Amino acid sequence: MNDSWNELWSDIADKLRVEPERLAALSDADKETIVDDFLSSNKDEIIADIMNLWEEYLDKVAPAQSSDTEEPDVDPPAPDSIQLKPQPEAVPETVPVIKQQSPPDIPTLPMQTPITGELMLRDKQLILPNGKVSQPYLVDCDAIRLQTNISDIHFLDLEKVGLKYDRPTRRITGIPQAAGEFTVVMRYRKPNKQDYSSRKITLIINPDPRSLWNPIDTPRSIEYYKEDSDKLFVAVEAEAEAKKDMAAASRRGRSHAQEGRPRDDDFALHYEDGWYIMVVADGAGSARYSRKGSEIACRKIVENCREQLALSREEFERAITAVHEEASDAANKAAGDILYSILGAAAFKAVAAIKEEAQLKGAALKDYATTLLAAICRKFSFGWFVGSFWVGDGGMGIYCRETNYLKVLGEPDGGEFAGQTRFLTMPEIIEPKELYNRLRIHIVPDFTALILMTDGVTDPKFETDANLKRIEKWHALWDDLAGKNDDGARVDFTDNNRESAPQLLRWLDFWSRGNHDDRTIAILF
């Protein structure tokens, strides 16, 4: 303990009117706390004093220099060897002099909602709410004061977490900078006691989840290797008028990337003789070969639809025209039967192909479990025909922005719990009646987009089955795709825009809390 410390101490003791006998009895730690206390409660006064000293110093040492244009070259000796920062928000006793030529370069981040709460007493333990890195922290300590009748609360070691205690408002504020479990000490006075008591409190700062994701490339050596992302644009060349094109993108989810596991989703697009074929599939996370299941399903649907359309296209187109002209049950039934022979049969054959692959591999069919959303479409003089088939979760719909039209092409197969669904590979799905019930036929004058999505997209964008049928949600999705999002991702749905596929792939990287599944989307626009 040096002389200047003792001097400062007796000065403070004097100001605080501490009796000499009590002074002798105080431990160094207690003295420190009282000094600490004194310094922070008289902050403004002390800062004013320091500013005066600083100005005096400048006048004395560098009278020729204009103090507001340049800092002196050397650090000035601060009074009593305590270094100080000549700025009002300085914490006087600890912060070294910081020289700044220009304001700090702070990137502008969107302001996050602070974590709020209060210091609480539970089972005789003091509890501070958990904080999170980079998220403002605002915790009230007044309730505990009133509840327990303690006074002069302050904290040691909050600075190391990036927080501070504001005495006037009795709040802990700041933005934590590092994750971990920290021990902070709360100092306070019990009623009618002069001495300070202290209690240790564990303060947990959670990491920012975004900083923890660490993508690992899928090893190429695994069975059924699949690229971690995929995209495709199918341009339909126009002769007289602009024709709709197709774009699709598929991206491995962060939860898979974190563990170097492959993408389970897949898609396929095809255009031929006026017919558009679109398929997306989501391999089950718990099935070991589902990535192959989804791939075979997509490929086989396209192959089988092409084959069958080649045989029955004219008959089918006549039946569709009849649906438009007659609008009768009989006409609907006739067209439905042909759709069954095309898309229903394609789904059936896709399962057969997966079964064959499973047998070759010596694995079970359920190891290849996958969902399936498929649509075949064609433009007629009277409008667009869309035929579809859907098993599992995700979503598929015809959306028209101008007319507020939305047709969801089936029902998602959800369960009571997250992630529960049905798969193409379940035996009951390929029963003829079940297959037929999952087919849909629609004729619409025109539309903005026909969209097929796996649950990696519908879970974050629609959340519930009810929302999937709400036009506002589709408007929001379309706005989002067009650039109304935090990531600056934008898809240009203009005719023949080949860039739409890479744009879509980039858009799929959006951030949504807790939603990090594979994402696949296919759009006809």
Add this chain to the structure above:
Amino acid sequence: MRGEPIEAIKVGLETMVAALRQDPYALETVHLSMITFNRYPEQILPLTSLEQVQVPAIAQPAAGGTHLGEALEYVCKKVGEEVKKGDREQKGDWMPLLFILCDGRASDGQLFTQILPEVQRSHFGSIIVCLVGNKLQPENAKLLTDKIVHLDTTDGPTFRKFFAWVTVAVCEGNRSLGSTVGEPPLPPPPPEVNTVI
């Protein structure tokens, strides 16, 4: 259980929570609830998101008796209240995983037998029983699940290894539960932990 095992559980739980916080997916999705039981069950931590969890103190049992049946009844009740079921307007939670640490005894044998069907109906993604101590009675546990592990020793390091395994099981279950294709995969337990057949 008394004394060192209880202390070890507390340390184990804290280690587990700290480890789970390092997994970004767990950090955003995992919720924890803790229930202790002796003569009575008590929920010492209501279902809380991992971000907000602080492992509470676990008191030494004051009353005798191991009312496993009553504890399970209480767990089922809490699952009914706190775990969200999906419907048209609400997104469902993931299926809960149930970890039971006990010596296998059920002082309330009759209630235990009565409650078993309700446990089966509660849709746990997995039930894992960890038998602790040396006077084990695995018969009851076998009625609950086939996933039974046994910790011979009740020292800290063994518990830490057990909780490390639980952590992996939680992370894994959290990703691939859901499908009705089959049971979610459970990683093999560490060598110190014996699986009861």
